[in-house]
Amino acid sequence: xxxxxxxxxxxxxxxxxxxxxxxxxxxxxxxxxxxxxxxxxxxxxxxxxxxxxxxxxxxxxxxxxxxxxxxxxxxxxxxxxxxxxxxxxxxxxxxxxxxxxxxxxxxxxxxxxxxxxxxxxxxxxxxxxxxxxxxxxxxxxxxxxxxxxxxxxxxxxxxxxxxxxxxxxxxxxxxxxxxxxxxxxxxxxxxxxxxxxxxxxxxxxxxxxxxxxxxxxxxxxxxxxxxxxxxxxxxxxxxxxxxxxxxxxxxxxxxxxxxxxxxxxxxxxxxxxxxxxxxxxxxxxxxxxxxxxxxxxxxxxxxxxxxxxxxxxxxxxxxxxxxxxxxxxxxxxxxxxxxxxxxxxxxxxxxxxxxxxxxxxxxxxxxxxxxxxxxxxxxxxxxxxxxxxxxxxxxxxxxxxxxxxxxxxxxxxxxxxxxxxxxxxxxxxxxxxxxxxxxxxxxxxxxxxxxxxxxxxxxxxxxxxxxxxxxxxxxxxxxxxxxxxxxxxxxxxxxxxxxxxxxxxxxxxxxxxxxxxxxxxxxxxxxxxxx
Numbered sequence: 001x002x003x004x005x006x007x008x009x010x011x012x013x014x015x016x017x018x019x020x021x022x023x024x025x026x027x028x029x030x031x032x033x034x035x036x037x038x039x040x041x042x043x044x045x046x047x048x049x050x051x052x053x054x055x056x057x058x059x060x061x062x063x064x065x066x067x068x069x070x071x072x073x074x075x076x077x078x079x080x081x082x083x084x085x086x087x088x089x090x091x092x093x094x095x096x097x098x099x100x101x102x103x104x105x106x107x108x109x110x111x112x113x114x115x116x117x118x119x120x121x122x123x124x125x126x127x128x129x130x131x132x133x134x135x136x137x138x139x140x141x142x143x144x145x146x147x148x149x150x151x152x153x154x155x156x157x158x159x160x161x162x163x164x165x166x167x168x169x170x171x172x173x174x175x176x177x178x179x180x181x182x183x184x185x186x187x188x189x190x191x192x193x194x195x196x197x198x199x200x201x202x203x204x205x206x207x208x209x210x211x212x213x214x215x216x217x218x219x220x221x222x223x224x225x226x227x228x229x230x231x232x233x234x235x236x237x238x239x240x241x242x243x244x245x246x247x248x249x250x251x252x253x254x255x256x257x258x259x260x261x262x263x264x265x266x267x268x269x270x271x272x273x274x275x276x277x278x279x280x281x282x283x284x285x286x287x288x289x290x291x292x293x294x295x296x297x298x299x300x301x302x303x304x305x306x307x308x309x310x311x312x313x314x315x316x317x318x319x320x321x322x323x324x325x326x327x328x329x330x331x332x333x334x335x336x337x338x339x340x341x342x343x344x345x346x347x348x349x350x351x352x353x354x355x356x357x358x359x360x361x362x363x364x365x366x367x368x369x370x371x372x373x374x375x376x377x378x379x380x381x382x383x384x385x386x387x388x389x390x391x392x393x394x395x396x397x398x399x400x401x402x403x404x405x406x407x408x409x410x411x412x413x414x415x416x417x418x419x420x421x422x423x424x425x426x427x428x429x430x431x432x433x434x435x436x437x438x439x440x441x442x443x444x445x446x447x448x449x450x451x452x453x454x455x456x457x458x459x460x461x462x463x464x465x466x467x468x469x470x471x472x473x474x475x476x477x478x479x480x481x482x483x484x485x486x487x488x489x490x491x492x493x494x495x496x497x498x499x500x501x502x503x504x505x506x507x508x509x510x511x512x513x514x515x516x517x518x519x520x521x522x523x524x525x526x527x528x529x530x531x
Contacts, residue, residue, distance in 0.1 A: 001021065001022050001023075001024060001530065001531055002021045002022075002024055002025060002026060002359050002360060002361065002530070002531070003021075003359065003360040003515075003530060003531030004021045004027055004030065004357065004358055004359035004360060004515065004529075004530050004531065005357070005358055005507045005515035005516075005517050005527065005528065005529045005530065006018055006021070006030055006031075006034060006355065006356065006357045006507065006517075006527070006528055006530075007355070007356045007357075007505035007506055007507050007517045007518060007519045007525065007526070007527040007528075008034055008038065008353075008354070008355045008356075008505050008519060008525065008526060009038065009042055009045065009353040009354065009355075009431070009503055009505060009519070009520075009523050009524055009525055009526075010037075010038065010041045010042050010152075010155070010353075010524055010526065011152075011524075011526045012037055012040075012041040012140075012144055012149065013034050013037045013038045013041055013042060013353075013355065013526075014034065014519065014526040014527070014528045015037075015140070015526075015528065016030075016033045016034050016036070016037035016140035016141065016144075017030035017031065017033055017034035017037075017355065017357055017528075018030070018528040018530050019033070019140055020033045020034075020132065020136070020137060020140075021359065021530040021531075022530055023132065023136065024131075024132070025130070025131060025132045025136075025137075026129070026130070026131055026359050026361055026363050027357040027358055027359040027361075027363035027364055027365045028056065028058075028125055028126075028128075028129035028130050028357075028363060028365055029129075029130045029131055029132045029137060030357045030359070030365075031054065031125070031355055031357045031365035031367050032122050032125055032126055032130055032137050033137040033138070033140055033141070034355045034357070035118075035122055035355060035367055035369060036122070036137065036138055036140075036141040036198065037140050037141045037144060038353055038355065038369070039118075039141070039194075039384075040141050040144040040145045040149060040191070040194060040198075041144055041149045041155070042155065042353050043175075043189070043191070043194075043385065044155065044158040044159060044162050044166065044351060044374070045158065045351050045352060045353040045370065045371070045431065046118075046351075046352070046353050046369040046370055046371055047118065047371035047374070047384060047385045047386070047387065048116070048118050048119055048197075048214075048384045049113075049116045049118070049218075049371055049375075049378075049379065049384045049385055049386035049387050050070070050116055050118050050369060050370050050371030050372065050386075050387040050389075051068055051069040051070040051114075051116055051117040051118050051121065051369065051370070051387065051389070052068060052069060052117075052118060052121060052367060052368050052369030052370060052413065053065060053066065053067055053068065053069060053121075053257055053261070053367070053368055053369075053411070053413055053414075053415050054066040054068075054121065054125055054365055054366065054367040054368075054415060055244060055255060055256065055257070055364075055365070055366040055367075055415040055416060055417050055427075055429075056125070056129065056363075056364070056365055056366075057255070057362075057363065057364040057365075057417050057419070057424050058129060058362075058363055059361045059362035059363050061422070063244055063246075063255050063417065063419075064241050064242070064243070064244065065241070065242040065243070065244045065255075065257055065258060065415075066121055066124060066125055066239060066240075066241060066242075067121075067239065067240040067241075067242050067257075067261070067408065068117035068118065068120055068121020068122075068124070068239045068240075069117055069261065069408060069409055069411050069413075070114035070115055070116060070117055070387060070389045070408075070409050071114060071115040071117070071233065071237055071406060071407065071408055071409065072114060072115070072390070072403045072404065072405050072406060072407045072409060073113070073114060073115050073227070073228040073229040073230060073233045073390075073405060074228050074229075074230060074233070074405035074406075075230050075232040075233045075236060075405045075406045076230050076231075076232035076233075077224060077228070077230050077405070087111040087228065087390075087400070087401045088111065090109070091109045091110040091111030091112075091226060091227055091228075092107055092108075092109045092110075092111035092112055092390070092391065092400075092401075093107065093108065093109050094106065094107050094108075095108055095164040095165055095168065095376070096164060097161060097162065097164055097165070097373070106165070106373045106388070106391060107388065107390075107391030107400065108165050108168065108373065108374065108375050108376040108377075108388050108391060109227075109375060109376065109377070109391075110221065110222050110226045110227030110228075110375065110377055111227055111228055111390065112372075112375045112387075112388040112389070112390045112391035113222045113227050113228070113229060113375045113377075113386045113387055113388065113389070113390065114387060114389040114390050114409060115229055115233045115234065115237050116218070116386065116387055117237060117239065118369060119206065119209075119210055119214060120210070120237060120238075120239050121239050122206075123206035123207075123210075123239075124239040124241075125365075126206070129363075134201075134202060134205060134206070135202045135203075138198055138201065138202040139202075141198055142195060142198045142199055142202065145191055145192075145194045145195035145198055145383075146192075146195040148188040148189060148190040149188065149189045150186065150187070150188055150189075151183055151184070151185050151186065151187055151188070151189055152185065152524055153185050153524075154499070154523055154524035155189075155524065156183065156184055156185040156186075156187075157499075158351075159176055159182060159183055159189075160182060162351070162373065162374065163176070163177075163182050165373060165374050165375075165376045165388075166374065166376070166385075167182070168376035168377075169376055169377050169378060171193075171377075171378040171383075172376065172378065172385070175189070175190070175191050175383065176189070178190070191383040192383070193381055193382055193383030194382070194383030194384065195383075196382075196383075197213075197382045197383055197384060200213060201213075213382070214379070214382075215231075215234050217379040217380050217381075217382050217384075218234065218379060218386070219231060219234070220380055221377060221378075221379060221380055221386070222375075222377070222386060228390070233405075233406070236406065240408065242258050243258065244256060244257070244258055244264075245257065245258035245259075245264045245265060245268060247268050247271075247272070247322070249271045249275065249444065249448060250275075250448050250449060251420075251448075252418050252419065252420055252425065252448055253418070253419040253420070254268070254271075254416060254417075254418050254419075254444070255416065255417045255418075255419065256268065256414050256415070256416040256417075256440075257411070257413060257414040257415060257416075258318075259312045259313070259315070259318035259410075260312040260313045260318070260408055260409075260410045261312070261410050261411040261412070261413065261414070262304065262308060262309075262312055262410050262411070262412060263411060263412040263413055263414030263436050263437050263440075264414040264416070265308060265312075265318065265321055265322060266300050266304055266308070266412075266437040267414055267416070267437045267440050267441055267444075268322055269300050269303055269304075269321065269322060269327060270296045270297065270299075270300045270437065270438070270441045271441060271444065271445075272322065272324075272327045273295075273296045273299055273300065273327060273330060273331055274292060274293075274296050274445075277292055279292065279445060279449045279450070280449050280450060284446065284450045284452070284460070285460075285461075285476065285477060285480065286480065287479075287480045287483040287484055287487070290463060290472075290476065290480055290484055291484060291487060291489065293441075293442065293445075293463055294463065294465055294470050294484070294489055296441070297438055297463070297464070297465035297470075298465050299330035299331070300330070300437070301465065301467060302330060303321070303326065303327075303329070303330050307320075307321050307326055308321050309397045309398065310397075310398060312410045313407065313408075313410075351370055351371060351372055351373050351374065351431070352368060352369070352370035352413060352430075352431030352432065352433070352436070352503075353368070353369060353370070353431050353503065353523070354366075354367070354368045354369075354415065354429035354430055354431055354503065354504070354505050355367045355368075355429075355505065356427040356428055356429060356505050356506050356507045356517070357427065357507065358424055358427055358507045358509060358515060360513070360531070362423060362424070364417050364424035364427045364507075365427070366415035366416055366417055366427045366428065366429045367415055367429070368413040368414070368415045368429045368430075368431070370387070370411075370413065370431070371385055371386070371387040371388070372387045372388040372389045372391070372392045372395070373388050373391070373392065374386075374387070374388055375387060375388040375391075376388075389409055394411075394412050394433050394434055395409050395410065395411060395412075396409075397410075412433060412434060412436045412437060413429070413436060414429065414436055414437065414440055415428075415429040416428050416429055416440060416444075418444070418447075418448070423509065424509060425508065425509055426444075426447060426506060426507070426508050426509075427506060427507045427508075428440065428443060428444075428504060428505070428506040428507075429504070429505070429506075430443075430502040430503055430504035430505070430520070431502060431503045431523065432499075432500070432501065432502030432503065434464075434466070435462075435464045435500065435501055435502045436502060438462070438463065438464050438465070439462060439464075439501060439502035439504055440504070442460075442462055442463070443457050443458060443504055443506065446460055447508070453508075453516065454506055454507075454508045454516045454517050454518040454527075455516075455518040457506070457518070458504050458506060458518040458519075458520050458525075459518070459520075459521065460475070461473040461474060461475030461476050461497070462501040462502070463476075464500075464501060468490065469490045469491065469492040470484070470489050470490060470491045470492070471492050471494065471500070471501075472484075472491055472492065472493050472494060473494050473496075473497055473498065473501050474493075474494050474495055474496050474497050475497065476493070481493050497521070497522055498522060499522050499523050501522060502520065502522065502523075503520040503522055503523025503524075503525060504518075504520045504525075505517075505518070505519050505520055505525045505527070506518055507527070515529055516529075517529075
């Protein structure tokens with residue numbers, strides 16, 4: 001048995017990782033097993049047809065970011081023109097999704113699918129860090145898929161909300177509405193094709209399975225004539241091991257997702273904006289603290305639009321974004337608050353999930369994965385929903401199908417590890433689309449500045465500036481809300497805690513070497529300790 005802990009977005013996801021730790025696996029074994037389990041029991045949030053990132057700290061002291069997010073497709077099909085040339089109304093179209101009272105249009109179809117990297121990413125992590133056989137790591141997910149998963153309230157709700165996409169195809173209706181009615185809480189979600197897919201993978205291994213099964217099925221449904229993905233896309237896709245974005249905040253070393261993704265840089269920018277502020281003296285939950293966070297969110301939005309979007313793939317420009325010169329341009333309003341005491345973003349919940357793991361050996365894994373809202377189409381006879389990253393506004397801030405083929409898409413996902421004295425102290429990450437960065441900023445502040453325990457840091461009410469209003473979750477004091485409005489802040493107060501504000505799952509190493517943590521109840525999160 002390996003002592004450790006895991007926090008994830010579903011009880012079965014966490015249980016899969018915990019079982020692997022009990023079997024003697026390390027944090028990476030547990031993370032890979034949990035990731036495969038998540039595609040079964042969190043199937044509306046992540047998929048083998050999606051992609052993601054893992055921040056990995058190994059016991060030898062190395063910290064790396066595994067980037068296995070999606071690529072823009074179309075290599076070899078239209079040289080120099082990019083994927084825009086073959087997107088049509090037939091393979092790229094909107095559906096109305098009711099995340100709130102008003103339906104929003106989200107783009108699905110075969111033309112919304114980018115080149116998936118989930119399998120390649122898990123294969124690379126497995127090769128580099130895992131100690132147990134693949135068959136053993138896949139056993140929990142195969143069991144879940146074979147026996148079916150009883151829907152809890154959170155995931156039944158996700159199915160209800162996403163039903164216009166999930167039920168668009170015959171395969172989707174067979175999984176999520178087998179008797180003609182959308183599955184409800186307490187009913188069993190069965191995906192026999194996915195169970196078979198995982199069994200074949202466990203027998204063949206990553207390479208043979210991808211070449212003989214996954215790639216042909218992907219090209220059959222999403223290749224030329226249907227979607228934008230080409231054989232050359234699959235041959236040239238690479239998992240990229242990147243040097244993490246590293247910065248210091250209040251004595252803690254923070255490692256997060258670097259460019260070309262945007263989430264980590266925006267987290268760093270917001271924390272740099274408030275680096276010199278005495279947030280603890282202001283008090284967590286005070287009007288001054290809330291206004292300061294609001295201005296940091298607003299300033300980061302403005303900085304993103306003017307200084308980051310469009311330059312994330314240029315190393316020098318991306319690095320310049322976090323210089324004191326750039327940060328200083330947006331510190332004016334914050335300095336006014338201290339002295340006295342952008343574009344509208346998507347409101348969808350973000351079809352993303354996260355897993356955090358640490359073990360007694362010094363290994364830590366923070367893995368965030370997503371299939372976007374989902375393309376509405378599955379790999380033939382495999383039970384695998386394919387991503388819709390080309391139809392996600394967050395991933396395409398300059399517009400749909402504007403990027404050339406073969407480019408790694410930028411993401412808001414930001415799996416993060418906080419280090420103290422050279423050892424992992426906090427492993428964290430979250431789903432939540434545009435709310436990812438603000439959720440992480442608030443949890444980091446809660447832990448490092450306000451010294452909250454893991455559960456309090458995660459469960460405390462959150463804020464998010466959406467480009468128009470400061471969204472304030474239930475739990476912010478009425479007097480504080482009233483004072484913020486008096487100060488001219490456009491506040492929208494929520495009457496509940498909601499998945500809109502993310503789903504952060506964290507593990508914390510205590511000073512005595514033990515583990516605490518929290519799974520975010522907003523998204524059915526679960527924390528489990530082993531040993």
